[in-house]
Amino acid sequence: xxxxxxxxxxxxxxxxxxxxxxxxxxxxxxxxxxxxxxxxxxxxxxxxxxxxxxxxxxxxxxxxxxxxxxxxxxxxxxxxxxxxxxxxxxxxxxxxxxxxxxxxxxxxxxxxxxxxxxxxxxxxxxxxxxxxxxxxxxxxxxxxxxxxxxxxxxxxxxxxxxxxxxxxxxxxxxxxxxxxxxxxxxxxxxxxxxxxxxxxxxxxxxxxxxxxxxxxxxxxxxxxxxxxxxxxxxxxxxxxxxxxxxxxxxxxxxxxxxxxxxxxxxxxxxxxxxxxxxxxxxxxxxxxxxxxxxxxxxxxxxxxxxxxxxxxxxxxxxxxxxxxxxxxxxxxxxxxxxxxxxxxxxxxxxxxxxxxxxxxxxxxxxxxxxxxxxxxxxxxxxxxxxxxxxxxxxxxxxxxxxxxxxxxxxxxxxxxxxxxxxxxxxxxxxxxxxxxxxxxxxxxxxxxxxxxxxxxxxxxxxxxxxxxxxxxxxxxxxxxxxxxxxxxxxx
Amino acid sequence: xxxxxxxxxxxxxxxxxxxxxxxxxxxxxxxxxxxxxxxxxxxxxxxxxxxxxxxxxxxxxxxxxxxxxxxxxxxxxxxxxxxxxxxxxxxxxxxxxxxxxxxxxxxxxxxxxxxxxxxxxxxxxxxxxxxxxxxxxxxxxxxxxxxxxxxxxxxxxxxxxxxxxxxxxxxxxxxxxxxxxxxxxxxxxxxxxxxxxxxxxxxxxxxxxxxxxxxxxxxxxxxxxxxxxxxxxxxxxxxxxxxxxxxxxxxxxxxxxxxxxxxxxxxxxxxxxxxxxxxxxxxxxxxxxxxxxxxxxxxxxxxxxxxxxxxxxxxxxxxxxxxxxxxxxxxxxxxxxxxxxxxxxxxxxxxxxxxxxxxxxx
Numbered sequence: 080x081x082x083x084x085x086x087x088x089x090x091x092x093x094x095x096x097x098x099x100x101x102x103x104x105x106x107x108x109x110x111x112x113x114x115x116x117x118x119x120x121x122x123x124x125x126x127x128x129x130x131x132x133x134x135x136x137x138x139x140x141x142x143x144x145x146x147x148x149x150x151x152x153x154x155x156x157x158x159x160x161x162x163x164x165x166x167x168x169x170x171x172x173x174x175x176x177x178x179x180x181x182x183x184x185x186x187x188x189x190x191x192x193x194x195x196x197x198x199x200x201x202x203x204x205x206x207x208x209x210x211x212x213x214x215x216x217x218x219x220x221x222x223x224x225x226x227x228x229x230x231x232x233x234x235x236x237x238x239x240x241x242x243x244x245x246x247x248x249x250x251x252x253x254x255x256x257x258x259x260x261x262x263x264x265x266x267x268x269x270x271x272x273x274x275x276x277x278x279x280x281x282x283x284x285x286x287x288x289x290x291x292x293x294x295x296x297x298x299x300x301x302x303x304x305x306x307x308x309x310x311x312x313x314x315x316x317x318x319x320x321x322x323x324x325x326x327x328x329x330x331x332x333x334x335x336x337x338x339x340x341x342x343x344x345x346x347x348x349x350x351x352x353x354x355x356x357x358x359x360x361x362x363x364x365x366x367x368x369x370x371x372x373x374x375x376x377x378x379x380x381x382x383x384x385x386x387x388x389x390x391x392x393x394x395x396x397x398x399x400x401x402x403x404x405x406x407x408x409x410x411x412x413x414x415x416x417x418x419x420x421x422x423x424x425x426x427x428x429x430x431x432x433x434x435x436x437x438x439x440x441x442x443x444x445x446x447x448x449x450x451x452x453x454x455x456x457x458x459x460x461x462x463x464x465x466x467x468x469x470x471x472x473x474x475x476x477x478x479x480x481x482x483x484x485x486x487x488x489x490x491x492x493x494x495x496x497x498x499x500x501x502x503x504x505x506x507x508x509x510x511x512x513x514x515x516x517x518x519x520x521x522x523x524x525x526x527x528x529x530x531x532x533x534x535x536x537x538x539x540x541x542x543x544x545x546x547x548x549x550x551x552x553x554x555x556x557x558x559x560x561x562x563x564x565x566x567x568x569x570x
Numbered sequence: 571x572x573x574x575x576x577x578x579x580x581x582x583x584x585x586x587x588x589x590x591x592x593x594x595x596x597x598x599x600x601x602x603x604x605x606x607x608x609x610x611x612x613x614x615x616x617x618x619x620x621x622x623x624x625x626x627x628x629x630x631x632x633x634x635x636x637x638x639x640x641x642x643x644x645x646x647x648x649x650x651x652x653x654x655x656x657x658x659x660x661x662x663x664x665x666x667x668x669x670x671x672x673x674x675x676x677x678x679x680x681x682x683x684x685x686x687x688x689x690x691x692x693x694x695x696x697x698x699x700x701x702x703x704x705x706x707x708x709x710x711x712x713x714x715x716x717x718x719x720x721x722x723x724x725x726x727x728x729x730x731x732x733x734x735x736x737x738x739x740x741x742x743x744x745x746x747x748x749x750x751x752x753x754x755x756x757x758x759x760x761x762x763x764x765x766x767x768x769x770x771x772x773x774x775x776x777x778x779x780x781x782x783x784x785x786x787x788x789x790x791x792x793x794x795x796x797x798x799x800x801x802x803x804x805x806x807x808x809x810x811x812x813x814x815x816x817x818x819x820x821x822x823x824x825x826x827x828x829x830x831x832x833x834x835x836x837x838x839x840x841x842x843x844x845x846x847x848x849x850x851x852x853x854x855x856x857x858x859x860x861x862x863x864x865x866x867x868x869x870x871x872x873x874x875x876x877x878x879x880x881x882x883x884x885x886x887x888x889x890x891x892x893x894x895x896x897x898x899x900x901x902x903x904x905x906x907x908x909x910x911x912x913x914x915x916x917x918x919x920x921x922x923x924x925x926x927x928x929x930x931x932x
Contacts, residue, residue: 345653345655345656346656347649347656347833349835357657357831357833358831360657364823365826368823371816372819375812376812376813380809388816395823
């Protein structure tokens with residue numbers, strides 16, 4: 080409301096974040112796990128007896144660290160900044176709340192991030208050039224710094240799901256930052272940290288298998304066998320502990336949100352939010368497959384383990400990561416910040432006020448709705464010239480009030496014709512029917528099934544009418560397009 | 571007695587009566603050629619795996635499916651009421667498509683590797699028969715939910731058998747149980763789908779697999795041309811089997827991904843009096859023959875043209891099936907160019923007519 084809406088047709092704004100984030104998580108968690116893998120592997124090699132195998136390990140690790148440097152320091156960094164751009168544009172309200180609370184969290188992360196980038200560059204360039212023991216120490220510094228980036232960002236990510244009662248008690252008072260540590264060490268902090276650490280280790284093993292798979296098993300059988308087997312072991316803690324940590328994690332999520340996971344057990348009906356169950360099932364099957372493939376193809380058959388096998392593993396890991404992150408995001412519904420801000424940016428305690436004043440009353444970016452009272456209301460000093468300019472925009476609306484409300488209230492999760500398309504979800508309803516559906520979302524009665532995953536529709540009666548008119552025009556276009564020629568079974 | 575000794579005494583008991591050791595010894599000597607084209611060896615196994623998935627999910631669907639007038643309602647319950655009913659149904663529907671796809675890949679890889687040559691002619695013929703039965707499986711299964719789409723698609727699909735001159739209409743009537751697709755058709759297709767076709771498919775599959783065991787994997791002519799010392803092999807047990815199983819696991823994941831992200835929904839109940847919805851078309855694996863017949867009908871006009879078209883189409887299929895008998899490749903390593911070009915033409919025609927088919931739906 081206080082920000083312009085970034086309308087992304089077809090794909091929807093959520094996926095702009097989603098695509099960048101899944102890509103980023105794959106790489107950044109690898110950066111953390113790999114940060115541990117490199118010094119441990121180097122230490123293992125240094126403890127080996129002098130000989131060709133030891134040299135081969137160290138040579139291979141130098142190759143691996145180059146791959147690691149490029150992947151994490153280039154793609155990981157760029158995609159991380161990409162998330163900032165994406166969340167700022169698609170969800171400014173939530174981003175603003177996070178920054179107001181966690182600006183020092185991010186400052187700390189930034190410091191560790193700089194250390195991380197510096198040490199990995201030093202680590203790569205000093206192979207064989209400095210004392211091996213010192214080189215190993217550089218590796219450990221990198222491991223520590225990268226672990227801390229996870230330790231910090233985990234607090235902010237879990238906060239969004241479970242901000243905790245202490246923080247919620249001060250939310251909206253302007254003193255939120257005083258409860259920084261409560262918000263940081265929120266109920267899902269620890270299970271999530273352990274979960275992500277396990278995933279980091281697994282990803283370190285999987286990415287290491289990519290480089291290990293390219294060793295010629297006929298020429299260097301000993302190196303390939305030992306490296307592949309050792310890398311597979313990195314998957315073990317993850318697959319032993321993950322099921323238990325996941326249960327712990329879900330235990331800490333409020334029951335109402337946890338219940339979202341079961342919505343798709345018995346149905347795939349549209350509008351029932353069954354997708355989260357289906358995606359969560361994918362985590363189980365892909366993770367189980369990774370174990371199977373890693374054991375049978377890599378551990379039991381290391382010499383024949385080739386690049387296509389490794390890529391298959393990586394794709395499975397990508398599927399598991401994607402499904403996991405998607406489920407985590409969906410688990411937060413109907414909120415973007417648990418119990419405080421709905422997924423469309425409306426703060427929970429503001430609902431009554433917006434219902435009274437209207438959804439667009441505070442939207443200075445919707446020109447056609449501009450009038451003087453708004454400027455006064457917002458206590459913005461407007462020069463007469465600016466006011467004239469604004470008024471002139473108001474006479475040429477670029478889109479209707481209904482569309483503005485659609486973009487603001489629905490656009491975070493829905494598009495018109497692409498992802499979660501309202502034109503399709505509302506198909507078959509006439510104007511009265513669409514209106515009663517929106518009114519039902521507006522009333523938000525305790526027994527409404529939509530309450531479980533959708534925010535209320537907020538605004539006045541006029542807002543409901545405007546949104547109805549806009550959506551009705553999309554679902555039932557006033558001038559129907561010429562009927563396509565029918566192709567019947569006869570011809 | 572420890573569990574190990576119990577296990578070994580049970581094994582001994584069974585071995586004495588069934589001769590498992592002989593089987594194991596036989597399996598240990600089996601090898602699979604290793605070369606740049608080895609990847610294609612997995613597609614037969616993938617097809618087999620998907621068939622097993624079909625049996626498993628099919629039996630589960632059978633528990634709740636009710637043919638006849640109740641057909642639509644029972645599928646609606648499976649999809650929107652039963653716990654995980656949607657998953658089983660989606661997996662069944664997706665695995666059907668994937669199975670036909672993998673059989674086609676398997677067929678073309680066998681074709682281009684010349685694996686149908688002596689002594690594997692019967693393997694090729696039984697494989698072709700399996701593809702034929704699999705496509706009838708697909709066709710009969712598609713109707714069973716009896717929603718709008720399956721009703722009209724079946725109506726369109728039955729144009730293929732009814733186009734056969736003379737007996738075509740009679741065959742189509744027999745399949746439909748009358749001049750129109752109705753509840754009788756569902757009943758017949760159901761019997762076909764769950765009794766008749768499995769009764770044909772399973773023994774054929776057994777025969778096909780027995781032949782594969784007997785003659786092993788064929789190496790492509792380029793490999794055959796190499797001296798024996800340069801050819802690489804891997805043992806079937808455990809190496810190839812392990813990789814085969816990994817492929818199964820990957821197929822299972824692709825299937826799970828498709829079934830979860832794109833579950834098969836259900837359309838409106840069928841209404842024979844309603845006009846067919848826009849864009850009705852057969853399933854993708856029937857698109858090509860459907861479109862070929864349509865195109866031949868355009869090129870060869872009139873009744874005589876129609877018959878000529880059917881004959882031409884049939885000739886193509888017969889030539890394809892009989893490839894082992896005229897492309898015998900007396901000298902190993904000699905690439906029979908004519909057969910090779912015929913194969914390329916078939917791939918091109920299949921892809922082109924499928925694309926044209928989808929292009930012209932609207």
